[in-house]
Amino acid sequence: MAAxxxxxxxxxxxxxxxxxxxxxxxxxxxxxxxxxxxQTRFQVGDMEALRAIxxxxxxxxxxxxxxxxxxxxxxxxxxxxxxxxxxxSEFKSLDLEVELFRCDRxxxxxxxxxxRYELPLLLEGRKKLARMSHLxxxxxxxxxxxxxxxxxQGLLHRExxxxxxxxxxxxxxxxxxxxxxPKGEEWRIPAHKLIWRACSTGWNETFERLEGxxxxxxxxxxxxxxxxxxxxxxxxxxxxxxxxxxxTGLRWMEVAGFRALPPIEGPSLTVANYDPDANADxxxxxxxxxxxxxxxxxxxxxxxxxxxxxxxxxxxxxIRAELIGKxxxxxxxxxxxxxxxxxxx
Numbered sequence: 213m214a215a216x217x218x219x220x221x222x223x224x225x226x227x228x229x230x231x232x233x234x235x236x237x238x239x240x241x242x243x244x245x246x247x248x249x250x251q252t253r254f255q256v257g258d259m260e261a262l263r264a265i266x267x268x269x270x271x272x273x274x275x276x277x278x279x280x281x282x283x284x285x286x287x288x289x290x291x292x293x294x295x296x297x298x299x300x301s302e303f304k305s306l307d308l309e310v311e312l313f314r315c316d317r318x319x320x321x322x323x324x325x326x327x328r329y330e331l332p333l334l335l336e337g338r339k340k341l342a343r344m345s346h347l348x349x350x351x352x353x354x355x356x357x358x359x360x361x362x363x364x365q366g367l368l369h370r371e372x373x374x375x376x377x378x379x380x381x382x383x384x385x386x387x388x389x390x391x392x393x394p395k396g397e398e399w400r401i402p403a404h405k406l407i408w409r410a411c412s413t414g415w416n417e418t419f420e421r422l423e424g425x426x427x428x429x430x431x432x433x434x435x436x437x438x439x440x441x442x443x444x445x446x447x448x449x450x451x452x453x454x455x456x457x458x459x460t461g462l463r464w465m466e467v468a469g470f471r472a473l474p475p476i477e478g479p480s481l482t483v484a485n486y487d488p489d490a491n492a493d494x495x496x497x498x499x500x501x502x503x504x505x506x507x508x509x510x511x512x513x514x515x516x517x518x519x520x521x522x523x524x525x526x527x528x529x530x531i532r533a534e535l536i537g538k539x540x541x542x543x544x545x546x547x548x549x550x551x552x553x554x555x556x557x
Contacts, residue, residue, distance in 0.1 A: 233314055233315045233316070234255050234256055234257065235253055235254070235314070236253070236254060236255075236256055236262075236294075236312060236313065236315065237252070237253050237312070237313055237315055238251065238252050238254070238287075238296055238298045238310065238311070238312055239310070239311045239313070240298075240300070240303050240305075240308055240309075240310060241308070241309045241311055242303075242305045242307065243305075243307040243308070243309055243358070244305060244307050244358060245305075245332050245358070246331045246355040246358045246359070247328055247330070247331060247332050248328060248329070249303065249305070250298075250302075250303065252297050254294045254295065254296040254297075255294070256294060259276065261293055262276065262290075262293075263276065265282075265286050265290060265293065266280055266282070266286065266312075267286075275314075277314055279311055279312070279313045280311070280312040281309065281310065281311060281312075282310055282312055287300065287310060321436075321440075322436060323429075323430075323433045323436070326339050326342070326427060326428070326429075330342040330344070330359075330392070331355075331358060331359055331362070333428075334362075334368055334392055334393070334394055335367060335368075337394050339427065339428045340393060340394065340397045340400055340426065340428035341391065341392070341393050341397065341400040341401065341404060341426050341427050341428065342391070342392040342393075342427075343389060343390075343391055343404065343427075344356070344359075344389065344390045344391075344392070345387060345388070345389040345390075346387070346388055347384040347386070347387055347388070348374075348384065348385055348386060348387070348388045349384070349385065351388060353388075353390065356390065359392055366395070367394070367395065368392050368393065368394060368395070369392065369393045369394070369395055369397070369398045369401075370390065370391065370392055371390070371391045371401050372388065372389070372390050373388070373389040373390075373391070373405075374386060374387075374388055375387045375388075375389070377519060381518055381519040381520075382518055382519075382521075382522050384518060387516075391404070400426045404423065404426050407419055407422050407423060411544075416545060417438050420434075420437075420438060421434050451485075451511065451512055451517050452485070452486040452487075452509060453484065453485060453486055453509070453510055453511070453512065453517070454483070454484055454486040454494065454495070454498070454507050454508060454510070454550060455481055455482060455483045455484070455498070455507070455508060455510075456482060456498040456499065456501065456504035456506070456507055456508075457473075457474060457504065457505065457506050457507075457508055458476075458505055459505040460474070461473075461474035461475075461476070461505075462505055462506055462549075465547055470546045470547045470548070471546060471547065472540040472543065472547065473508070473510060473536055473539065473540055473543075475533070475536060475537075476533050476536065478533065479532065479533055480530040480531060480533060481530070481531045481533065481536060482498065482528050482529075482530060483520075483521065483529050483530075483531055484498065484528040484529070486509045494507075494528075495507045495550065495551035498551075499551065504553070505552070505553050506549050506551060506553065507549070507550055507551040507552075508547050508548060508549050508550065509547070509548045509550045510543050510545075510547045510548075511543065511544040512539065512542045512543055513542065513544065516542040517542070519538075520535055520538075520539055
């Protein structure tokens with residue numbers, strides 16, 4: 213075997229941390245159309261006042277990051293306390309749900325992301341393919357009957373894909389995906405399945421663009437998404453996770469082209485959620501052990517990660533050493549170094 217050329221020094225990026233947004237959104241969600249129909253944004257200067265309105269629902273949510281469903285009394289108090297411009301009586305829907313949640317970065321995207329707007333966009337012909345994936349049981353996703361009503365009316369086409377796990381994982385037996393297209397666009401479903409077969413060696417920008425085209429996004433929207441989300445943010449779709457690696461592990465990944473996580477000597481690998489805007493504390497924690505030289509990020513689909521991680525508990529999580537090889541088969545894109553120990557070699 214030929215000797216490997218010396219690899220350049222791995223960059224040591226500065227870790228960033230940002231405070232949670234002080235802006236929240238009140239949203240009217242139409243359960244018939246399965247999409248939001250109105251939103252208003254307001255700023256919260258007194259988090260304790262908001263917590264008092266939400267009462268016990270917020271007891272186990274120190275950062276108020278959950279989605280809340282205020283009743284009429286809570287809604288009135290929110291409007292009065294924070295001058296939120298929201299009048300439920302304006303909406304004609306008889307099956308309306310009001311949601312409250314903290315603003316996230318999705319508001320910076322300069323176009324409408326299809327997520328949660330799939331049904332009306334399919335009916336308008338603006339969305340060409342919808343993929344609704346979940347772990348089973350149950351054998352249905354929330355709001356599925358609303359989509360199927362339109363299938364029965366001859367407006368949409370539907371196909372179901374069932375993928376059982378080799379063995380039950382965290383109470384789930386497998387993953388279930390339901391595809392919907394407008395009539396005449398059925399060809400997009402086998403095309404999408406072909407892309408996923410072709411990406412078995414790793415997801416990349418080309419696959420991301422092809423998938424976006426099949427969903428119905430315009431070229432300029434795909435350009436923006438790939439430039440911002442993939443290149444600047446380092447995400448390649450799926451769930452972003454991070455873990456520590458040793459110097460030996462770093463050298464192993466260099467030889468492997470940063471396409472897989474390295475084998476480990478210990479009994480398990482510590483894995484945590486990765487948030488590029490607020491990950492300094494997690495990286496610092498993972499680098500506490502003198503044996504760890506860096507923290508790396510990797511992406512895997514949630515339904516596949518559920519074979520290794522119990523998402524009912526707040527991370528971090530431990531993945532047994534013998535399962536790392538199997539986890540590597542599910543990675544989307546490259547493994548990326550996001551933090552490096554600054555002490556000398």
